[in-house]
Amino acid sequence: MDNATDRVLLELFRQPETRHEAFAQIVRKYQERIYWHIRKIVIAHADADDATQNTFINAWTGLDGFRADASLYTWLYRIATNEALSLLQRKDKHRLETPIDSPDMHLLHHLESDSYIDGNEAQLKLQRAILCLPEKQRLVFNMRYFDGVKYDDMSEILGTSVGALKASYHHAVKKIEQLLGLN
Amino acid sequence: MTPDDVDINPNFEKNTPFRVPSGYFDQLADSITMRCTEMPATTKQTSWRTALRGQLGLAAGFAVLALLASMAYFYMQQITPTQQPQSHKMERVNIVSRHISPEQHWERQQQRLQQQRTIDSLKDFTHGKRLRYNTQQSDFSSISEEKWDAPATLPQK
Numbered sequence: 001m002d003n004a005t006d007r008v009l010l011e012l013f014r015q016p017e018t019r020h021e022a023f024a025q026i027v028r029k030y031q032e033r034i035y036w037h038i039r040k041i042v043i044a045h046a047d048a049d050d051a052t053q054n055t056f057i058n059a060w061t062g063l064d065g066f067r068a069d070a071s072l073y074t075w076l077y078r079i080a081t082n083e084a085l086s087l088l089q090r091k092d093k094h095r096l097e098t099p100i101d102s103p104d105m106h107l108l109h110h111l112e113s114d115s116y117i118d119g120n121e122a123q124l125k126l127q128r129a130i131l132c133l134p135e136k137q138r139l140v141f142n143m144r145y146f147d148g149v150k151y152d153d154m155s156e157i158l159g160t161s162v163g164a165l166k167a168s169y170h171h172a173v174k175k176i177e178q179l180l181g182l183n
Numbered sequence: 184m185t186p187d188d189v190d191i192n193p194n195f196e197k198n199t200p201f202r203v204p205s206g207y208f209d210q211l212a213d214s215i216t217m218r219c220t221e222m223p224a225t226t227k228q229t230s231w232r233t234a235l236r237g238q239l240g241l242a243a244g245f246a247v248l249a250l251l252a253s254m255a256y257f258y259m260q261q262i263t264p265t266q267q268p269q270s271h272k273m274e275r276v277n278i279v280s281r282h283i284s285p286e287q288h289w290e291r292q293q294q295r296l297q298q299q300r301t302i303d304s305l306k307d308f309t310h311g312k313r314l315r316y317n318t319q320q321s322d323f324s325s326i327s328e329e330k331w332d333a334p335a336t337l338p339q340k
Contacts, residue, residue: 027216
């Protein structure tokens, strides 16, 4: 049902007279999912706002070449993931120097100080633990645990095999339990 | 084998602490579509993958041509020396070894020229034919002689 709607929207997008309205529909349909996916990666609202807008602008320029054999949803997710990771790379050139099992200090700072973060202690504790995961595990965990993304879709988004993703998720869970003192 | 899904401890929060400004999503779509509208209109755009594929194909074609040309060149380099008879090559080497160097040849020519200039200046006072000589601006000079009819005689002071 969702794919049928996407197909209709893409058809309307390809016609000049309905192009803008079709794209506006696509944005309204996916903006929140894309935004929250990016937000969980970059933490700060301002950064998530930038990356979300850039994602849809890239989608606007690339949608003509989009092949219908992939789903629009995974395609947008892939663009959004790359935008978020690129933004982090640009913002903090020293991210690679973060020791293992230590949170990314740049992101931890955002978690502690961003104006648009308001949660209870348990939520913050979980987010701090997630920040201690390696980047790939963090992505997999967020997409699986919070967004409920299927492994097949995740494989398409991240370009990793389903088996590797499952292993990554498993390790992420174990790590978080260890950090939170739950095992 | 890793489990398909691992149940997270139920004490874990399913909600995140992240918030957005009031009305953010209401205006987000408008902001994005306005930015896209302001962008220059593009008609059918080729996927970057297709464009890249074409360019890579072209580059690969040139690389293959360059490789074939180099192989042909090296092949020709290898077969050309063996086609020359060994004796001729040795003879040529011997001949070259008996030649004077270009610097020596130039020196000799200069000496000859100087001698001829001296003789010519002396010949101005005689009725004999002059030697013609040509001096070129290159490393070598060539002298063409005409037969000298009358012996040179020193001018009478």
